[in-house]
Amino acid sequence: MKKRANLSIALAAAGALVAFAAFAACGDDNAVKENVAKDSGTVDGQSPNVDGSGIPGSDGSIGPDGEIIDDCVAKPDPNVYTDLLNACTTSFKIDPHPTIPLLFPDGGLPPLP
Amino acid sequence: MRVTIPASVLLATTLLAREAHALPFCDDAAINPPLTNALVVQSGDTQEPMLRLMSQKLRNSAAQQTSLIYTTTGTCTIIANMYDSTKRFIAAGATLTYAPSTLENAAWDASQTPSQCIVNPAVWPTGIPIDIGIGATYNSSCTAAAPPADLGIFPGPIAGYGFIVPKASTQQTLTAEQGYFVFGFGNLGQATPWIDEHYIFTRLPTKSTALTLSANLGVTPITKLHGTAFNGSTEVLNSVAQSTNPEKTIGLMGTEIYDQNRDKVTELAFRAFGQRYAYLPDSSRTSFDKKNLRDGHYTPWAQTIYMTTIDAGTKLPTNPSAQLLIDLVVGNTSLADVDGLAVIVSKGLVPECAMKVKRDPIDAAPLKGYTPAAPCSCFFDAKVPGGKSSCTACVDNTPCGTGKCRHSFCEAQ
Numbered sequence: 001m002k003k004r005a006n007l008s009i010a011l012a013a014a015g016a017l018v019a020f021a022a023f024a025a026c027g028d029d030n031a032v033k034e035n036v037a038k039d040s041g042t043v044d045g046q047s048p049n050v051d052g053s054g055i056p057g058s059d060g061s062i063g064p065d066g067e068i069i070d071d072c073v074a075k076p077d078p079n080v081y082t083d084l085l086n087a088c089t090t091s092f093k094i095d096p097h098p099t100i101p102l103l104f105p106d107g108g109l110p111p112l113p
Numbered sequence: 114m115r116v117t118i119p120a121s122v123l124l125a126t127t128l129l130a131r132e133a134h135a136l137p138f139c140d141d142a143a144i145n146p147p148l149t150n151a152l153v154v155q156s157g158d159t160q161e162p163m164l165r166l167m168s169q170k171l172r173n174s175a176a177q178q179t180s181l182i183y184t185t186t187g188t189c190t191i192i193a194n195m196y197d198s199t200k201r202f203i204a205a206g207a208t209l210t211y212a213p214s215t216l217e218n219a220a221w222d223a224s225q226t227p228s229q230c231i232v233n234p235a236v237w238p239t240g241i242p243i244d245i246g247i248g249a250t251y252n253s254s255c256t257a258a259a260p261p262a263d264l265g266i267f268p269g270p271i272a273g274y275g276f277i278v279p280k281a282s283t284q285q286t287l288t289a290e291q292g293y294f295v296f297g298f299g300n301l302g303q304a305t306p307w308i309d310e311h312y313i314f315t316r317l318p319t320k321s322t323a324l325t326l327s328a329n330l331g332v333t334p335i336t337k338l339h340g341t342a343f344n345g346s347t348e349v350l351n352s353v354a355q356s357t358n359p360e361k362t363i364g365l366m367g368t369e370i371y372d373q374n375r376d377k378v379t380e381l382a383f384r385a386f387g388q389r390y391a392y393l394p395d396s397s398r399t400s401f402d403k404k405n406l407r408d409g410h411y412t413p414w415a416q417t418i419y420m421t422t423i424d425a426g427t428k429l430p431t432n433p434s435a436q437l438l439i440d441l442v443v444g445n446t447s448l449a450d451v452d453g454l455a456v457i458v459s460k461g462l463v464p465e466c467a468m469k470v471k472r473d474p475i476d477a478a479p480l481k482g483y484t485p486a487a488p489c490s491c492f493f494d495a496k497v498p499g500g501k502s503s504c505t506a507c508v509d510n511t512p513c514g515t516g517k518c519r520h521s522f523c524e525a526q
Contacts, residue, residue, distance in 0.1 A: 031390050071389055079482035084409030084470055085388040091405050092397045093390040094382045096286040101303045102294055109290065112297045112337045 031095040138233035139182065139209055139241070145216045146178065148230065152434040153241055154183035155191050155203060157249030157321050158346050159272055159367030160417065163460040166223040167441070169212035170456060176448040179434050182211040182230070185345075187319030188248040189255035195246040195264055195420040196256065202240030207232045209241075223460075224373070244422075244435045249321035249367070250415035251474045254328065254335075265423035265430060267439050268474075270462035273368030273394045273406050274325045274413045277350075277378040281359035286391040288384040292330035295363065299339030306360045313340035314349045314364035321415065322346065322365045328476035329385065329413040346370045353378050368394050368414075369461035372401060385412040401497040403463050407490075409470040409480045416474065417462070444489060444520070454489065454520065458496040467493035484526075491522030 072088035102110060139148050156164060168181040184203055194200040213221045213228045232241045249272050260266055276287045294302035299310040307313055316323040318335040327338045343349050349364045354377040356362035371380050382391035394411045396404040405411035421435040430436040440446040441453025444464055454464055466489035472478040491504030505512050505523040513523035
């Protein structure tokens with residue numbers, strides 16, 4: 001059980017690193033930044049940045065295989081887990097920037113006490 | 114196994130049960146209509162909003178009058194009871210809940226306090242049999258054992274879970290990494306502002322709310338969960354809503370319960386491991402569309418599991434009323450006066466037919482894309498509180514082109 005829990009944490013941390021590596025350089029004009037007024041993001045399907053591709057939530061370039069657009073995944077039918085988590089959407093979203101002192105510098109998590 | 118109880122003990126238990134509660138016995142002929150042939154349900158408490166309304170609908174149904182009476186407890190307790198046929202009972206003297214009929218209280222609605230009755234020890238000395246156990250998360254979170262051969266496992270609607278803060282809190286989000294330290298380290302987590310376990314309100318380890326949310330934070334096993342643990346959702350709700358230190362306060366809550374209490378607490382947007390942004394279960398703070406839960410942007414959810422005794426040959430429920438309830442909540446059937454899908458949608462649950470993702474039956478398992486064989490997304494979008502659907506209304510397939518008319522709307526297939 002302990003080994004399974006540790007493996008889950010390692011996988012989660014690795015996933016987080018991959019995701020942040022992919023998105024680190026991306027700007028984001030759509031998401032609400034933390035510590036701003038509640039409900040100040042997009043509401044009820046009204047997106048301020050629907051681009052010419054007709055895919056809401058994207059406002060940057062399309063990759064060679066038509067997949068990654070800036071800070072969201074623009075595949076028409078995402079199926080892989082990280083693609084689903086980060087698929088372009090018109091939903092209200094927030095860009096969190098929490099302070100987590102015990103997080104390892106590489107984004108990893110220490111074992112639970 | 115048959116237990117013989119001395120008559121004197123039975124009489125004493127009966128008198129005590131009636132006097133202690135001043136409630137009618139469940140077999141009291143004055144209950145109108147009587148709770149005869151009742152469908153007895155033991156369920157996780159996140160399902161109570163749905164059960165209240167379903168109980169009312171079925172109790173008043175002219176098409177198939179059914180008395181759904183229920184009690185709530187932890188999902189792991191329910192599983193333990195249902196996996197052991199000698200424990201599939203609710204004890205004599207216990208209190209059960211049901212919706213008053215129109216004959217009893219025509220003005221009653223599901224937001225009001227329901228009726229209660231006592232399991233009569235004289236009638237059910239060893240307890241009243243449980244017809245359906247409803248777990249509010251995957252059985253695998255409670256046991257690695259396979260269910261017994263006489264127990265059917267029927268996947269039900271999807272239940273969301275989330276993190277709540279007081280209205281006065283300025284917090285808007287919780288990331289999985291933050292949650293790992295808040296709920297996994299407690300006072301030692303340093304994840305401000307949630308660094309005091311007196312204000313971190315959780316649930317007991319047998320509860321689906323604790324199991325599903327801790328799994329989504331990587332806080333496993335459940336014994337590692339820190340905070341002040343409560344038995345019921347209402348206790349967490351009240352503790353969070355009335356906290357004297359709002360900024361330090363956070364709690365665990367089923368989405369169905371939160372949806373009924375949005376005026377009292379705020380739900381945090383959640384960012385899963387590997388996710389860029391934080392999302393609510395719904396597309397906005399004011400909607401009930403569960404858009405993000407349904408399409409994979411919001412991960413803390415689990416499938417409810419309906420457990421009932423089945424026939425060894427057909428593998429179908431032995432109790433026709435149990436079969437009816439299961440068919441209603443998954444949308445396999447509806448009565449002329451009971452639309453089961455509409456009931457669950459109105460109470461914050463999501464039928465599988467409205468989902469666009471699924472996961473293996475393990476809490477926090479990775480999501481996969483999903484296309485239901487008989488989708489009901491149009492119906493869902495139209496039926497949620499304040500909902501609307503852009504789909505074409507229909508009574509048959511004629512206006513649906515290559516699509517199909519389902520639940521009065523044209524679906525893609």
